[in-house]
Amino acid sequence: MYCVINIQLICKVLNILCSIISCPAATRFSLNICQLFMFMCRFSLLLLDLEEHYFEQHTAYNLTSRGPVANRRSSGSLKICSKSVIFEPDDAVQPILKIPLKDCKGIATLEETIYLIKEENVVAPYKYERGETKVTFQLEAPGKTEDVVQMLLQLHRASCLDKQGDQTAMVAAILQSRLARTCFDKNSFQHVTEIPHMECVAEMVSPLVTNAGHICITDCNLYFQPMNSYPDSVVQIGLHSVKRIYKRRHGLRPLGLEVFCTENDLCSDIYLKFYNTKERDELYYYIATFLENHIVECTAESYMLQWQRGHISNYQYLLHLNNLADRSVNDLSQYPVFPWVISDYSSTELDLLNPASFRDLSKPIGALNTERLERLLERYRDMPEPRFMYGSHYSSPGYVLFYLVRVAPEHMLCLQNGRFDNADRMFNSVGETWKNCLEGGTDFKELIPEFYGSDGSFLKNLLGLNLGRRQGGGRVEKVELPPWASDPDDFLEKMRLALESQYVSEHLHEWIDLVFGYKQRECEAVAAHNVFHPVTYEGGVDCDSIEDPDHKIAMLTQILEFGQTPRQLFVTPHPQRITPRFHNLSATPSLSSSELSPVSPSMESFEDLTEESKKMAWSNMNKLALSSCLMLPDDKIVVCSSWDNNVYFYSIAYGRRQDTLMGHDDAVSHICWRDDKLYTASWDSTVKVFSISPANKKRTQFDLLAEFEHEAGVNTLDLSPAGTLLATGTKEGTLTLWDIANPLPLNQLTCHSGKIHQVAFSPDSRHILSVGEDSCLAVTDVQTGMLIATVHAELEQRCLCWDGNTVLSGGMSGDLSVWDLLSSKVIHKIPAAHSGAVTCMWMNEQCSSIITGGVDKQIILWKPEY
Numbered sequence: 001m002y003c004v005i006n007i008q009l010i011c012k013v014l015n016i017l018c019s020i021i022s023c024p025a026a027t028r029f030s031l032n033i034c035q036l037f038m039f040m041c042r043f044s045l046l047l048l049d050l051e052e053h054y055f056e057q058h059t060a061y062n063l064t065s066r067g068p069v070a071n072r073r074s075s076g077s078l079k080i081c082s083k084s085v086i087f088e089p090d091d092a093v094q095p096i097l098k099i100p101l102k103d104c105k106g107i108a109t110l111e112e113t114i115y116l117i118k119e120e121n122v123v124a125p126y127k128y129e130r131g132e133t134k135v136t137f138q139l140e141a142p143g144k145t146e147d148v149v150q151m152l153l154q155l156h157r158a159s160c161l162d163k164q165g166d167q168t169a170m171v172a173a174i175l176q177s178r179l180a181r182t183c184f185d186k187n188s189f190q191h192v193t194e195i196p197h198m199e200c201v202a203e204m205v206s207p208l209v210t211n212a213g214h215i216c217i218t219d220c221n222l223y224f225q226p227m228n229s230y231p232d233s234v235v236q237i238g239l240h241s242v243k244r245i246y247k248r249r250h251g252l253r254p255l256g257l258e259v260f261c262t263e264n265d266l267c268s269d270i271y272l273k274f275y276n277t278k279e280r281d282e283l284y285y286y287i288a289t290f291l292e293n294h295i296v297e298c299t300a301e302s303y304m305l306q307w308q309r310g311h312i313s314n315y316q317y318l319l320h321l322n323n324l325a326d327r328s329v330n331d332l333s334q335y336p337v338f339p340w341v342i343s344d345y346s347s348t349e350l351d352l353l354n355p356a357s358f359r360d361l362s363k364p365i366g367a368l369n370t371e372r373l374e375r376l377l378e379r380y381r382d383m384p385e386p387r388f389m390y391g392s393h394y395s396s397p398g399y400v401l402f403y404l405v406r407v408a409p410e411h412m413l414c415l416q417n418g419r420f421d422n423a424d425r426m427f428n429s430v431g432e433t434w435k436n437c438l439e440g441g442t443d444f445k446e447l448i449p450e451f452y453g454s455d456g457s458f459l460k461n462l463l464g465l466n467l468g469r470r471q472g473g474g475r476v477e478k479v480e481l482p483p484w485a486s487d488p489d490d491f492l493e494k495m496r497l498a499l500e501s502q503y504v505s506e507h508l509h510e511w512i513d514l515v516f517g518y519k520q521r522e523c524e525a526v527a528a529h530n531v532f533h534p535v536t537y538e539g540g541v542d543c544d545s546i547e548d549p550d551h552k553i554a555m556l557t558q559i560l561e562f563g564q565t566p567r568q569l570f571v572t573p574h575p576q577r578i579t580p581r582f583h584n585l586s587a588t589p590s591l592s593s594s595e596l597s598p599v600s601p602s603m604e605s606f607e608d609l610t611e612e613s614k615k616m617a618w619s620n621m622n623k624l625a626l627s628s629c630l631m632l633p634d635d636k637i638v639v640c641s642s643w644d645n646n647v648y649f650y651s652i653a654y655g656r657r658q659d660t661l662m663g664h665d666d667a668v669s670h671i672c673w674r675d676d677k678l679y680t681a682s683w684d685s686t687v688k689v690f691s692i693s694p695a696n697k698k699r700t701q702f703d704l705l706a707e708f709e710h711e712a713g714v715n716t717l718d719l720s721p722a723g724t725l726l727a728t729g730t731k732e733g734t735l736t737l738w739d740i741a742n743p744l745p746l747n748q749l750t751c752h753s754g755k756i757h758q759v760a761f762s763p764d765s766r767h768i769l770s771v772g773e774d775s776c777l778a779v780t781d782v783q784t785g786m787l788i789a790t791v792h793a794e795l796e797q798r799c800l801c802w803d804g805n806t807v808l809s810g811g812m813s814g815d816l817s818v819w820d821l822l823s824s825k826v827i828h829k830i831p832a833a834h835s836g837a838v839t840c841m842w843m844n845e846q847c848s849s850i851i852t853g854g855v856d857k858q859i860i861l862w863k864p865e866y
Contacts, residue, residue, distance in 0.1 A: 165549020747785025810838025
């Protein structure tokens, strides 16, 4: 005897014919093109209505007699959702059936309306068939039939309530009741020894959809267990793998938490929406406490410093700002926003050296066209409070999917009730879209990160979608590109070049002021013609204070559809990027045939950061008298030795001291780094070698590996290129050669009558060059320890670089001198390169870039000219 569920529907039959590409299932979704989420099965949460919940699924058979498969029993999966019943046949040729509960006459015996979804695997808008139909399902487990019927009866009653607010409240009560009757299954733990810290319920957020379930966090892992086991029975994230966590606004409410396990700031590993802020914050602080020793929370100011000094690109900086401003690829109402930077989409060649090729970044899109702006301002002046200048936003779910419809068609169908947009309103041409943003009365949209990425799939119609025909009769296929782009890859490459160009680097701070900064709100926003609808701003609407359920739902729907303004990150003008322009000259292995040309001090030298930046970081560094410094290989830490006997470790990202090494009894005069070891020279007559490793707590572990004793204070040191030999110079003029593996000297020579300022190995490690306060340059043979050449300079030389033959030295007078050691002559001289002694010098391995510093507090970059 069959136990069946009969459902009687009236109104309409909806045939939804669409398909999905078979790809491996994933645990997270991102509209980022490189990680487009598709499932092996045809069902996805995008087949549900917005704000609909998927409760459970059962193996079942469709016994309905209809069409060419009449009298056949079709096996598949019956899915119970808050607004519909969905049947996914095992046979992929047959359509998925979606039955809206609001159209049901009753649950038991019925005639009904059916949705046919993904028939023949063709992606297309939904089709509707009107009429009455009877659908009969048989569960494979007959004992569950009564429970399923009771569940459907409850959901049917909710769908038949008159007010949307009452419907939503009843479904929410059913959902919370279901979650309260279940708990996290601890059999999912990765290790039996894990200790649970906290359990709660939440929803995992993907674009346009959420999925309810249970959260459990232990001493090792964060788990999310979907109530419906979709797409997997559990999502597990190791806490040690977490790189970054962010609190998020979701629907303008502080309920979200996003977790990143990779350095890719665009795609997260999980986005969770909690039912109250307290539980969100408790989980956040637990993870933050756990990660305190592993990651450091970054701020807008720290990223700004990195960007200003060229440590991160314009693209990376914009991604960081979007992240900090609550923008996420998992929330289409807060998708990351990027600027249009190019204004020329008609030329055959794109000239990135011509300012006319670029958009004015100091103005919002709506203010770029003066005539249109005047019309908007006239309306604004006549508008009652609250007033706004633009009736649409620069970023919204509709705009995001406008750009991405070719790779995310089901999201567009989900957002627009099963329809694509009119073919002539599709994203057909980059040039047409830009023109409409300049001239359209309601189009003020900016771009998305994909325009500056590396995957051009969103510009092609690789899925073969039928997106309709335009008025001219042509089908909507790939996006028409500007004449200066040969294909999508070329287009994206030139867009990236434009974003990182000199012009954009010099003006990007103006756009940041509009979108993330002080021109986002109040009088500055009015003056900048940058005022949007109040509902889009953080704090503009307090949804929790709205008592009317229908009004609250309408407000949340408006927020979702209209888009949201990013969280304000800066309340003062954003400083401009430091953009030095370097000479593009070929490098040679020697300085002997070239001259050195400095950069113009006004435009092309390394200058101090702006006053705004100085106030934000590095404030305590100028209180120290530093003797030398170096950058660790990860480019994240600067190590500085000081005359106060200490070595300081500074974080570049945060502009503050991270650790202090107190390893000497007198001034630390020089430091060197090689193979994860720090070599320190000191006036206490020692050179020490430390290994450096993170400890269990915040502070770094310093272990003394070796100590080299001298008879006088050590002023300088150098390691051979192979890292096996150490050369040191003392305040009394003694040069000592050491074997790193043995703290006993190999050779010792008094080669200067006074302090040795610097020693340096030749590239082949055969010789050591030294300069001292006796105004001599001395060359010592490494193998014999004998002095083989001495060159007398007119003035004392303080520092040097050399390639084994040619020497560049800096003197007490501020001159730079190029020496030929074979002839013992100066072959080129730059007088008064610094107004005072040149105290330090660095040259890259190719001898193509040189940096000098002096007592005049100037740092100058030099390039050889030929």
